[in-house]
Amino acid sequence: MSFFSVGFTVKGGPLSNNYSSATVDEPKLSPHWVTGFADAESSFSLKVSKSSTTRSGWNVIPEFQITLHSRDLLLLRKIHTFFGIGIVGEREDRNQVYYSVQSARAIVNVIIPHFDRYPLITQKRADYLLFKQAVNLLIQGQSRSSFEGIRDILSLKGSMNKGLSDTLKLHFPDILLFPRPVVGEQGIQDPSWLTGFVDGEGFFYVKSLKNKRYSSGFNLTMVFSIPQHVRDEALLTKFIDYLGCGRIERAPTRPEIVNFSVSKFSNIKEKVIPFFQSCSLHGIKRMDYLDFVKVAKIVEIKGHLTPEGINKINSLKSGMNSSRMYN
CATH class of the missing domain: 3.10.28.10 (Homing endonucleases)
Structure with a gap:
């Protein structure tokens, strides 16, 4: 048959x-779907730059971001609606759209609770766990108030993604990298x-x-x-x-x-x-x-x-x- x-x-x-x-009359996004899509397409990063307004001399901006081809703008808007925070922007010269959350408070209140409840299961989870620790330090004000605070954050950043840039290595040549978390084998908890x-x-x-x-x-x-x-x-x-x-x-x-x-x-x-x-x-x-x-x-x-x-x-x-x- x-x-x-x-x-x-x-x-x-x-x-x-x-x-x-593509998204007409489709159901709302499942939180498990959002995590699966984030495992595929998201990034957790720490943007570090010099600053004359902080005691440490440096500023750190945490960012949760999803970047897609512009044809998936509607999907990105659905993700924006799901979280209820952040912005959706466009890079017309690259045919890209992006969803970005850069507020440490919003990340602590919305993004982190989501991924704690619906965990990532790829190796991206290691980046998330390091990112989470860094954001908690930012909430405590350590990156703004002390040079040691920024060093702690850079220790975490150095073990994330592609590590520290050449510029940061030049300014902080003796940073000891935080051990990268080991992500064990995890099964798929939900088909979404x-x-x-x-x-x-x-x-x-x-x-x-x-x-x-x-x-x-x-x-x-x-x-x-x-x-x-x-x-x-x-x-x-x-x-x-x-x-x-x-x-x-x-x-x-x-x-x-x-x-x-x-x-x-x-x-x-x-x-x-x-x-x-x-x-x-x-x-x-x-x-x-x-x-x-x-x-x-x-x-x-x-x-x-x-x-x-x-x-x-x-x-x-x-x-x-x-x-x-x-x-």
Whole structure:
């Protein structure tokens, strides 16, 4: 029996290629989704600059930020609404939009309680824990009131993200870095976390290669993938158990990247597509998913073995991911 006919429907009509349709009539963001998306797309940082108005001679601004392509502006506004603090801005020269929270008080009152209750599970959690300690020091006024206070914050900053800049190393050559927290293996607590993570890091795409051995003239493969830095390989491995399918792949040219991949059609049909039907994507990636489903419908009835079916698939493929046109 076709899985498309049992509890699985795709609303009819051609999918509009504009981002305004991506979030229409969608449910509110789940806190687990927000954490999953933050695991994929957010950053926790400490901006340090010289200051003539503080006793320490330095000023520190903490920032929680999410930066996306401008096509996902509506999604960013939904995140802004979810937290109820911060600002949404645009970098027109880069086709980027961003959500930013720079108030230490707002971070302590809203951002930290959220991520304490709904924890990050990638290695980004280590940056968050260091960030949290630094913000607590800022609330106590240590970075403004004493040179030792700024050194304590720099000790934390040096273990975050890319560490200290060359300028800060020049001014503080003997900073001892705070030990980076060890993030142990953690499981996925809610399916919405995975949906949020895929909204940020996942891909739905179709590979069609010319091959004379097939009656249609093409060999077609549908792929769902999630690439990550090798430091989160253990987490990617858990996706195999969670979804009941997939494998871990490595690219010889990029040894620092590992990829969770599902390409067996029966797994795409029976596990991947139903998962995202029951736990909806929220961003622009939902449009790629819907086109992915349309391709699967063609493949299920063997349409990909005909020139007409391949033409339809190639037409859908040409509008997915980076090839999609937006108004």
